[in-house]
Amino acid sequence: MKILLVEDEELLSNAIAKGLKRLGFAVDQAYDGEAALYSYEVNAYDLIILDLNLPIIDGIEVLRQIRESDFEMKILILSARSDTNDRVLGLNEGANDYLIKPFDFEELVARIHNLIRRTFSQTPSVLSIGGVTIDVLAKAVTLDKSPLPLTNKEYSILEYLMLNQGRVIPQSELIEHVWDSEADLFSNALKFQLHSLKKKLGEADIICNVRGQGYTIKGDHVNE
Incomplete structure (x- = not known):
C-alpha cells in the first residue's frame, strides 16, 4: 500500500x-501543501496522512481541493490542533479520521489499517488461494498452513495482487502501489522481487504473467 505523508516537521x-x-x-513525503497537491495529482495513493499547519497551502485547503473531485481517497488528519472545532471542521470537510499530536505510533498504524480495511470493505481480512493464505491485518502469509517468510516488497506485491484478484494489474500500477515515487519504472526491481516471491511460493504457482498486460492471481480462492 502506498501512502502520501504530508508533514512540514522534517524530523x-x-x-x-x-x-x-x-x-x-511505500511512503512519499511532502513538506508543504503545494507539494502535497502536486504529489497527489501525479501519483496513485491508497491513503494520505495530512497535517493541518502547513506552509504555502493550509492542510484544510489541501483537503478541500482533493475533495472537490475525489471522494474515495482515504485521508487521515494528523495535527496538533486539538480543539473540538478544528476536529469537527476537518471531518466536515471530508477527512476520514483525525488523530491529535502527540500520538502513539501504534495507534497511527491501527487507524491506517482501519481505513484501508474500509477501502476493501467487500474483501475479508484473510484470503486463501491455492494453499496460500494471507492475513491482511497481521501482514502474515502461510503456505499450506506453515508460515511463509517474505520480504516487505514480496509481501506487498502478493497482497496487492490478491486483493485485486480477477483483474490483470499492469506493471506500472503494481510499481506505483508497492514502491515510492522515486522508483524507476524501467528497472528490473519488480521482476527480481516477483522471481524471488514465486520461488518461495514453489508449487503454489498462483501468480500469472499475462504477456503484454501485467500480472494476475490465478486459481480458486476462499474468503475467510
Whole structure:
C-alpha cells in the first residue's frame, strides 16, 4: 500500500516514514501543501496522512481541493490542533479520521489499517488461494498452513495482487502501489522481487504473467 505523508516537521516526517516503511508501506513525503497537491495529482495513493499547519497551502485547503473531485481517497488528519472545532471542521470537510499530536505510533498504524480495511470493505481480512493464505491485518502469509517468510516488497506485491484478484494489474500500477515515487519504472526491481516471491511460493504457482498486460492471481480462492 502506498501512502502520501504530508508533514512540514522534517524530523517527525522522517520518523513516521521510517516506521511505516519498516512495516512494508511505500511512503512519499511532502513538506508543504503545494507539494502535497502536486504529489497527489501525479501519483496513485491508497491513503494520505495530512497535517493541518502547513506552509504555502493550509492542510484544510489541501483537503478541500482533493475533495472537490475525489471522494474515495482515504485521508487521515494528523495535527496538533486539538480543539473540538478544528476536529469537527476537518471531518466536515471530508477527512476520514483525525488523530491529535502527540500520538502513539501504534495507534497511527491501527487507524491506517482501519481505513484501508474500509477501502476493501467487500474483501475479508484473510484470503486463501491455492494453499496460500494471507492475513491482511497481521501482514502474515502461510503456505499450506506453515508460515511463509517474505520480504516487505514480496509481501506487498502478493497482497496487492490478491486483493485485486480477477483483474490483470499492469506493471506500472503494481510499481506505483508497492514502491515510492522515486522508483524507476524501467528497472528490473519488480521482476527480481516477483522471481524471488514465486520461488518461495514453489508449487503454489498462483501468480500469472499475462504477456503484454501485467500480472494476475490465478486459481480458486476462499474468503475467510
